[in-house]
Amino acid sequence: MRSLAVGLVLGAAGPVLGLSPLDTFYPPNLNDTSYISNASIGTYGGIYKAPTNGPTGGNPYGTYDYCSMPHPRSQEYKMPGPIANGSVKADLVYLEYLQRHQRRSPYNLLPGGEVSLFLTNQAYECDNVRPYLYAGANSNSGIQPMPMYAQTYQDPTNPFLPVVNGTCQYPQITIGGVQDGYQHGKDLYKVYGKKLGLIPKKPNDRVWFRSSESALTQGSAGAVLRGVWPDYEGALPLHQMVSSVDTVNEGYSCSAISSTLSALQSTAEWKEHLSVTSDLRSKLGSMLGATSSSWQNTFDHFCDNFQARLCNGYELPCSVSNSSACVTMEMAEEAFRAGDWEWNYYWRANPYVTKYIQVVEGLFIGEIVAHLQAVLDGSSTLDYSHTFVHDGDIGPILGALGINVLRWPAMASNVAFEVWKTHGKGSAGYYARVLYSGQPVQSIHGTLDWIHLSDLIAILKVYVPADIKSLCG
Template structure:
């Protein structure tokens, strides 16, 4: 955030780097595999540790924080430069807010087993259904309580009381603070979010319990005294336009094409020794663990972001993943995400087939604001890293580190006095996003629509084959 740009020394294994918070989002060498192998980079100022309980807050605020990314917050929030300097007067008339879910337990359990138990009995995931009418049957609120029965011969590979993945207590607490901060900026300060939900607000999530649980925590932070239920819109999972819900053969074929390139193979060569060591230590030798860094990154991030240690072998307690190993895994993960959504030769098509339909929905909402026909003031969608990444790619972000927990994109639409022209500002995790089009600090709404439109497929059914 611009209010926190004083250069500071941010921790890393090896020589310390003098970086300000904004720098940590845009490593200049990320396009090259040297970013992965350069141990002096450490985490390039990124934060990858958090206690079990939140809310977390990276120091200094505004730093790339994998456990809980920064977001608009009153202490650092600044008005768009033309309004702040008084060259124009205007007001915020629309907010399109997208965010990844909050921190969680891992998707990927180590094949050799986990040497630590994961405990989640300090958070309740509620599961119940009731009629739409208040006069109907009102169910007992039920929550899932995970347990293991000693008579069950099958084990999940890890002891404890978590599902995998599952939002953790720290994730719930982070979400509540996230919502409180959004209200302070966009409700109290700017007067856009209403005092209570009304017909001009709209919420959506994927069909994942992670995004649904995050929505409940965040929106409680926005409206702590609201007494009632809210609709969280979801598409039928088989045709969902987020989280790769719909079937499209071109997603897999395009992914195969980009992973057959010399650049992709070069990054596997650079990391061959690391992948071999981790595979042998943790029993993770299958292609799903060795062909990308998705699984290792996910497992290590979830541990560190919830107060756990890095893993050790279950057969040799002295064989443990070091922080230097984890940092190389995280740098490799950053490189892969940047390659997926920014630098590979097939990137436009890949964004179109994975996220083009959802980008179309965003463009449509922005166009209705431009046309003066919008029925909404505030739209908030709870999604995944696999949705945030391609949207940032479509915006032309200069370089892309892995979109971390609760990473967020705020499309702010401002109307000027007099001519009532419409301008946009796009914030990524609270800061104006830096792109190949320049900083998206202040541009006409029509220009923003023009940036996104090429990533909307003209005929998705033909493109998907």
């Protein structure tokens, strides 16, 4: 029985679907384009609005919240079923934690400029965030750099004007994103440090941190890890691969990525979703000057622009030439439903999904498998690994896990691979649990609350390519 009513939250009243927080992650009709066209479901319980300052969090806890997805918190954290009911005794021995960066300014600025109903040229302000930029020698050299941070400005002598006023780069972590990240880290330590005793009181050689080459993921790492260790005074290595061969964020060159994407975007299902949304895309395109193929072929750009506005305390945009022509909440809701449909199609529903996951994320999934296998073999040198990545990394990993349906992996969406070692009567064994945004993943393999670690490895191995170079052509 659904126990808790969740309204459709966009800052305006909407119909109540009677959804529990967990329901908001798993729309049952997301595989059908009727999900996009059915205006009565609004955002299917999802939250898409936040103030400029954070930290934010969905209310009630556990609700799909695009601005700041839920994560493990001590107040709601539940032990795996067999441990909770006393049938087994076990200790947490390894945590592989992946997360998307925190909320930010948009990647995609409107071609005609950024205008809202209330401000003729709505500025994104980032003076309250300091993106630090400096390099120093290691501690043995005695040379310590001057801490420097980027400060965006406009000079009156420059004849070229940006498409939006303000002091942000695009994209850039916003103040709310920094505050969300700090709270995220504090909550993680309360669960995996204080409660379960895995994360150490200060960093040691059994912790490992990694990010993509993006300033977004690096900035998020600084905020989150400060929340984990608020009193630590040293520096920490945040590992990155050379960007041209990075196994996250589509770093390496692989022609099969674009060819597989073209194939799935040529299917009847993809074309049907374009047909269903043709009126909306036409209205948004003419209103906002966004008529190029990059804006019209998918909902990525429209959703990104609207999400960034709403999640940082701004309003939806209006036409530059007609201030009375503005994007409505109903238009934004339909765009968000279309974005959800597209992400579910990319990583769960298209006929080429196995190959697409392999070429986009297979190498990184292989790294996760190697970490898990090392724990199983008793050779692991790590207790806690934390990787800061992007929605384009979280999506295929959830697809590989067989999540029942997939809404767009939102800001700070996270996947926690927990490995537990049983003890007591009988031989010890390794079991795994996989949490998505704080709750066990609901998947085609069942609820991933307590499975043999070897079975989890087998699920993921399907998506690890045997020869990525041949697969990429």
